[in-house]
Amino acid sequence: MTSQAHTSPADASGSLLGSTNLLIAAVAWGGMYGVSQTALQYLDAYTLTTVRYGFGALFFCLLLWLKQGRSGFGFDGQFVKVWLYGSCGFCGFSVLLFHGLEYAPAEHGAVIASLMPLISALITWVIHGKRPDPATLACALVAIAGVMLVISRGDIDNLLQLSAIKGDLMIILGVTCWVIFSMGITQVPGWNASRYTAMSCCAGLITIVAVNLIAGWRGAAYLPALSDIRMVSFEISYLILAAGVLAVSCWASGVARVGAINALLFMNMIPVSAFIIAFLQGKVIDPMELYGMLLVVSALLANNLLPRIRPVRQQQPACSE
Template sequence: MNNRYSKGIIYCLLATISWGAMFPVMTDALQYMDPFNFTTIRYSIAGLAFAIILASREGIDGFTLKGERWVLAWLFGTLGFAGFGFLVFLGQRMAGASGALTASIMMATMPMLGLLTVWLLKKNRPHVSTFGFILMSFAGVLMVITNGNIEEVINSPLNMTANLLLITGALCWVLYTVGGSYFPDWSPVRYTTMTTLLGMISVIAIDIILIFNGKIAAPTLPAISIVTPHLLYMALVAGLLAVLCWNIGNKIITPTNGVLFMDIVPVTAFIVSALSGVVPSTIQLGGAGITASALILNNLNQRKLAKAKLSLNKMVPGQS
């Protein structure tokens, strides 16, 4: 293994470990501030940091939207930051003590959700075998969120709502990630920065509407003071550092290999949660293992299918 590939692995590990730890961090933060105000402040900090990086790398031209598909960029930014930030952490808070574990497992389903999304948007239908792994992945998720008691979850509107919010939030992030393919001429830093800044229009607007309608209270200075360490971690570590490490790492080892590191997210969340007193049950650990196995097996299957297709193309000249 060469040094460059080793660096790619380290970058992906740093990103996924950072993302895994963010759910236990949010468990504590959500005791003092609602997910809407927290997300607004978090992405305000992250957006400023990304803007500084873009300005230093691409100058003022990096912010130019003339002739660009800025409405589409705003839509993906809204999905990625308002959709993911609001829905996932609202779902986590509603899920209670086990919310961090459930949310982290939902993140591990993103590669599978991505296959379905690409099928819908790009008309690129997954192989039949892939659907088996998708079902296997969601079976694992079901074990984690129900802890073996499906009837209780079905009969609990609160739990059902929390789980729907989590899976919808995960889907929002998948759509945001796929959105990068619609801007092939934008660098990863520019796509991240511009969608963050445009998405913040929606984030702030939703937050203000909720405050004025009395749905949430305006953030107070004491509350902001208490969650400042959480905000800095979520904005600069789980946000800025993790995204940059993820982009760099995937560029080195390719997304096919990088996607396997999504398994680190629930593993990290489980470890941090256990250290803070929230120990997953045997059934939840088994469900996490099933979801992780589905991700790995699907990755190996995709490699096999790609190799077979390449061999076929060599045998049939002109086949694309």
């Protein structure tokens, strides 16, 4: 006699809500790259980073206050560690991403960003010596091949010209900074995601302002006119509220409802939504870019689904004759 598991209406409702939250986050992040390129026509990368996370820190702190009250604030002797991770994530990621988008198409940024789970596995291998299983390594190689196809547009000569790929290389470095920041939460025991995000953003803001001042002194950053800010007020609001507060909150809620492994599936929607937005904007997309994006998405899907299939096969009883 076999028993079958049934999904209760409450579980189904929670799963649907979690999936909806994750989809909102992925689409919001997918649109972030094109919006950033528009904003960069009026603001430099350093000023845009300062504006985005200056206001972003206020909203993250407000959310933390609503969740934990006054007890959520404070560094508990972890300031240096939190500052380093916050500087890496909020300053390193944002400045490198914005600089990269000055040279690379927005769709490239979205494809590269979707590699975060695989980059995380490779970093864990390098730092902790925990080698990914062969399936993950194979998926990583396929995904890297897809990114190379997107960047080169099928022409190997483009990969040999630094001027043609420098924007993509900056984005890769920026995304790696964000992966390191995301892994940092495990290094601060007892902190939840809301506290880690808010406090690391506040600490990282010190580095952002310092870098902005140095860039201004070197002539790489400038104080924007109010007319420039008004021209991109929608884009700035989108980066702060939609791609920042809304996306992060929806992502955290979705992960809590459906689990981290299921949530990673929605990372595939970031490049897909970016390409759809680019198409709707009338941009000409090279077929090789689409093929590369499909390779990356396929690799991410395989990397997420294979671990689910193997345990099922292992649990199947052997057939008796």
